[in-house]
Amino acid sequence: MATMEMDDPKMGNKVHWEPKDLLSGVSLKQILFSNDYRYIALKGIFTAFIMLALGGMFAIIFRTELAIPDVQIMGARVYMTLMTLHGMVMVFGFLIPMVVSISYYMIPKVLGTERLLWAGAAQWSYWLLIVAAVLLVIGRPDFTWTAYAPMSTRTGNPLIWMGHVAILLVAISEFLAGAVLFRNALASKGGLKNTPLIAWAAGTIGLLFMVSTFPLGFVGFGLLSDWAEWTSVAFFDPSRGGSVKFFLYVFWTYGHPAVYLPFVPAIAIIYTIMPRFLGRPMWSYWSGVAAFVLLSIGALPIGPHHFQPLYTVAGDYQRFIQILTMLVFIPSVLHVFNWISSLFMGPIPDSARRAIPFKFMVFSIAFIVYGGATAFLNAQIAPNSDFIHNTYWIPAHFHAMFFGFAGQMAFAGIYFLYPYFTGRMYNQTLGNWHFWLWQVGLFVKITGMGVAGYLYFPRWVYDYLDISGWATTQMFITIGGYMVALGFLFFLVNLFWSAKHGKEVTGDPWPVVHDLKAAPAAQPAE
Amino acid sequence: MENALGISGPQAIMMAITASFTILGMVMLLAAMLMKARWKPSYAVEFVFVGIMLGLAWYGDLTSVKTYTAYQANLNAEERRISGNYDGLGEEAFDKVVTVIAFQWGFGFINEEEEISRNALMVKPGETVLLKIMSNDVIHGFNIPVAQITAEIDPDEKREMWIRAPDEPGQYLIQCVNYCGIGHAQMKAWLVVDAGEENNGENS
Numbered sequence: 001m002a003t004m005e006m007d008d009p010k011m012g013n014k015v016h017w018e019p020k021d022l023l024s025g026v027s028l029k030q031i032l033f034s035n036d037y038r039y040i041a042l043k044g045i046f047t048a049f050i051m052l053a054l055g056g057m058f059a060i061i062f063r064t065e066l067a068i069p070d071v072q073i074m075g076a077r078v079y080m081t082l083m084t085l086h087g088m089v090m091v092f093g094f095l096i097p098m099v100v101s102i103s104y105y106m107i108p109k110v111l112g113t114e115r116l117l118w119a120g121a122a123q124w125s126y127w128l129l130i131v132a133a134v135l136l137v138i139g140r141p142d143f144t145w146t147a148y149a150p151m152s153t154r155t156g157n158p159l160i161w162m163g164h165v166a167i168l169l170v171a172i173s174e175f176l177a178g179a180v181l182f183r184n185a186l187a188s189k190g191g192l193k194n195t196p197l198i199a200w201a202a203g204t205i206g207l208l209f210m211v212s213t214f215p216l217g218f219v220g221f222g223l224l225s226d227w228a229e230w231t232s233v234a235f236f237d238p239s240r241g242g243s244v245k246f247f248l249y250v251f252w253t254y255g256h257p258a259v260y261l262p263f264v265p266a267i268a269i270i271y272t273i274m275p276r277f278l279g280r281p282m283w284s285y286w287s288g289v290a291a292f293v294l295l296s297i298g299a300l301p302i303g304p305h306h307f308q309p310l311y312t313v314a315g316d317y318q319r320f321i322q323i324l325t326m327l328v329f330i331p332s333v334l335h336v337f338n339w340i341s342s343l344f345m346g347p348i349p350d351s352a353r354r355a356i357p358f359k360f361m362v363f364s365i366a367f368i369v370y371g372g373a374t375a376f377l378n379a380q381i382a383p384n385s386d387f388i389h390n391t392y393w394i395p396a397h398f399h400a401m402f403f404g405f406a407g408q409m410a411f412a413g414i415y416f417l418y419p420y421f422t423g424r425m426y427n428q429t430l431g432n433w434h435f436w437l438w439q440v441g442l443f444v445k446i447t448g449m450g451v452a453g454y455l456y457f458p459r460w461v462y463d464y465l466d467i468s469g470w471a472t473t474q475m476f477i478t479i480g481g482y483m484v485a486l487g488f489l490f491f492l493v494n495l496f497w498s499a500k501h502g503k504e505v506t507g508d509p510w511p512v513v514h515d516l517k518a519a520p521a522a523q524p525a526e
Numbered sequence: 527m528e529n530a531l532g533i534s535g536p537q538a539i540m541m542a543i544t545a546s547f548t549i550l551g552m553v554m555l556l557a558a559m560l561m562k563a564r565w566k567p568s569y570a571v572e573f574v575f576v577g578i579m580l581g582l583a584w585y586g587d588l589t590s591v592k593t594y595t596a597y598q599a600n601l602n603a604e605e606r607r608i609s610g611n612y613d614g615l616g617e618e619a620f621d622k623v624v625t626v627i628a629f630q631w632g633f634g635f636i637n638e639e640e641e642i643s644r645n646a647l648m649v650k651p652g653e654t655v656l657l658k659i660m661s662n663d664v665i666h667g668f669n670i671p672v673a674q675i676t677a678e679i680d681p682d683e684k685r686e687m688w689i690r691a692p693d694e695p696g697q698y699l700i701q702c703v704n705y706c707g708i709g710h711a712q713m714k715a716w717l718v719v720d721a722g723e724e725n726n727g728e729n730s
Binding site: 149 | 544557575710
């Protein structure tokens with residue numbers, strides 16, 4: 001059909017992937033230590049599933065606690081530990097490794113190199129992250145993922161240094177992952193004009209990884225040094241001459257780029273699978289390139305908007321940050337416009353409408369619009385004195401972006417890659433259950449958080465007063481959370497059942513069929 | 527619980543812009559999925575969007591400053607008088623001046639007679655109270671839902687805010703809202719509004 005266009009390599013849509021059962025006849029040792037990009041990716045994805053299950057379980061437990069005010073099913077201490085682990089496990093354990101692993105698989109495929117350059121570094125990156133996770137589990141630091149000094153040096157936990165070392169290891173691990181992404185992006189033969197968009201994404205985000213993990217490493221080192229009193233004058237601890245403000249600047253110089261680390265690879269998945277489903281290239285190549293470059297440049301200086309409301313000063317510097325933050329909307333608008341235009345500029349094939357990954361992709365675009373447009377308020381200093389900062393408005397925003405968009409795009413990628421990994425197609429009915437439970441559950445949950453934020457519900461509390469509106473919204477968020485968990489169970493069943501009993505796939509699992517009724521024989525998965 | 531500004535004033539314009547952008551995005555996505563007629567949008571449309579974003583950044587910044595001023599004015603408005611930032615115009619204007627020490631994990635309240643109460647801020651109905659909030663260990667939050675104030679205090683600096691005590695006698699929650707360690711959730715205190723005659727000498 002549109003074969004000519006489909007072969008346009010810079011759109012990343014060349015059909016050169018073969019469905020294969022990667023897991024049959026493979027030893028555990030090979031999966032764990034092979035430098036084959038497919039096994040590195042599979043290993044990363046499986047680990048991320050485990051992390052997602054763990055993080056989700058924590059969330060379900062504390063959401064149950066929050067559903068009804070004044071009824072306790074656990075102590076505050078347990079609640080806080082679960083909350084901390086939920087955040088850390090989801091961001092560092094699930095989201096970033098998941099999209100990076102998918103990139104490890106997709107980049108060699110799209111570029112046609114069929115191998116991951118610097119695979120050894122990817123291997124180190126994986127195992128260092130595992131060590132960091134083990135240290136976190138043993139040390140059980142409870143300073144949340146932001147590790148604000150000097151609280152993070154004064155928890156009274158004698159094993160707290162494990163948390164600081166874990167931060168250092170996460171920094172090294174992410175640096176290596178960034179280096180691998182960057183190196184593989186350079187392997188593109190297309191030059192500036194014909195490099196696939198996924199390579200542009202990997203190149204820009206790889207650079208951002210490498211630059212921004214230095215401050216994170218310094219945070220880990222500085223906290224360790226302050227805790228062990230290696231220097232006479234502390235870096236961060238004000239009681240020994242350090243500065244809390246200095247900590248905030250260092251941490252958020254990593255912390256803001258950190259939110260793009262899962263975000264940009266998720267965007268790259270859209271640029272890779274959307275042309276495959278539509279059977280035509282993206283609307284614009286250069287719009288995508290410009291957006292990737294602008295997003296990376298814009299990410300570094302705007303960390304201070306995370307300081308709110310600690311330094312809520314409507315001074316010139318704050319206004320500068322506020323304006324820059326609003327300008328970072330532009331690359332995101334370029335991306336979303338590009339996607340919607342690509343969908344709009346031609347008919348949407350029946351085969352795409354039916355495909356679960358395509359559905360996930362469309363709805364994750366809806367969530368990025370939802371979370372992104374409402375973030376126009378977050379960027380401004382003014383409303384934060386009222387209802388935005390340190391209320392549930394913020395979790396609403398980052399759950400829409402991290403889960404509604406990046407997490408769901410990761411799952412679009414997983415469903416898309418499923419036949420390539422197992423040689424079989426997933427079960428459509430189970431996939432639909434997963435899909436709808438997540439869309440409804442996520443919408444209820446995120447909207448509930450937004451409303452709770454508007455009602456001034458503070459973050460980081462494990463119990464609350466029965467003020468009108470608070471209990472109802474919390475109950476809604478909990479119901480949404482349960483729906484998401486139920487959807488994940490459908491996914492797990494699908495994952496294991498279809499690997500054995502799904503329809504076998506040969507050839508292209510995602511053929512573009514415009515009218516399924518006219519050509520029923522050409523249905524996907526035949 | 528109401529917001530200080532509710533759905534009116536400059537903040538309402540921002541909410542409206544936000545809402546219309548969300549709706550516009552959703553409508554575009556729906557059209558892309560469902561509409562029969564299809565064409566390739568020109569680059570001009572995208573540039574218009576970028577132009578709108580540039581305009582919004584400029585407008586958002588301008589309005590943000592206005593809103594902030596309106597917010598402060600609203601908090602300090604005579605008819606509300608619930609809480610606000612201290613403008614440094616003299617402590618005599620307040621019925622009571624209390625130094626608040628936030629620590630891991632709790633609050634200490636020191637009144638003008640240097641009497642310390644742990645975890646109970648004793649006030650009379652309708653009193654205006656100036657709070658000088660400080661922390662000598664880590665970053666803490668300070669939130670009184672009934673007075674609609676939220677602040678964060680880092681160990682380097684002091685915050686000065688005032689509240690007007692509720693007219694209804696009773697106990698009202700004071701809590702830390704910035705995660706400050708394992709005891710964060712227990713870092714609570716009470717704003718005790720007591721109509722009794724005697725002064726708050728017998729704090730417990």
